[in-house]
Amino acid sequence: MIRVNINRASTGRIHSFTMEGHADFAGHGQDIVCAGASAVSFGAINAVLSLTSAEPAIEQSSDGGFLSCTIPDDLPDEVDNQVQLLMKGMVVSLQTIERDYGKYIKITFN
Numbered sequence: 001m002i003r004v005n006i007n008r009a010s011t012g013r014i015h016s017f018t019m020e021g022h023a024d025f026a027g028h029g030q031d032i033v034c035a036g037a038s039a040v041s042f043g044a045i046n047a048v049l050s051l052t053s054a055e056p057a058i059e060q061s062s063d064g065g066f067l068s069c070t071i072p073d074d075l076p077d078e079v080d081n082q083v084q085l086l087m088k089g090m091v092v093s094l095q096t097i098e099r100d101y102g103k104y105i106k107i108t109f110n
Contacts, residue, residue, distance in 0.1 A: 002037050002105040004094055013080070014087040016070040017041075023104040033104040036097050038064070044090035045069055052082045 002023050007016045019041055023033035048054055054075055059068040071083055091107075098105050 001103075002034065004037070004041075004105065004107045005110060006091060006107065007110045014071065014084060014091070015073070016068065017087070017090075018069075019067045020065060022065055023101070025101065025104045033097065033101045037094060037105055040090055040093040040097070041067055041069075044086055047086050048083050051086070052079050054079055054083045056083075 002019060002021045005018045006014060008014050019037065023031050023037070025031045025033040045056065045058060048056060048071075054072060056072065057068075057070040060066060071080075071087070075083065094105070094107055098107050
């Protein structure tokens with residue numbers, strides 16, 4: 001199962017997220033849950049890097065079973081608003097995957 005942990009401040013601001021595990025929906029190269037979750041999360045990170053001046057801290061494992069992204073706390077308001085919109089879009093997309101494939105992906109909020 002893929003476990004996604006979204007860490008939010010009391011204001012609702014997304015501070016970081018982690019994604020770990022494997023969906024095991026299908027075999028390697030055929031797993032649409034894994035492919036979807038990976039595309040959504042990496043797409044969001046790439047959008048932050050390409051479309052804003054933010055430089056999140058990113059960690060990932062070589063086997064593809066772990067991804068962590070931490071958004072800096074000291075961003076200018078305009079940049080933080082852009083990053084938050086991209087992160088919220090990522091969450092909506094992951095929730096859509098979870099709604100249809102909840103046996104293979106679980107999202108928690110802290």
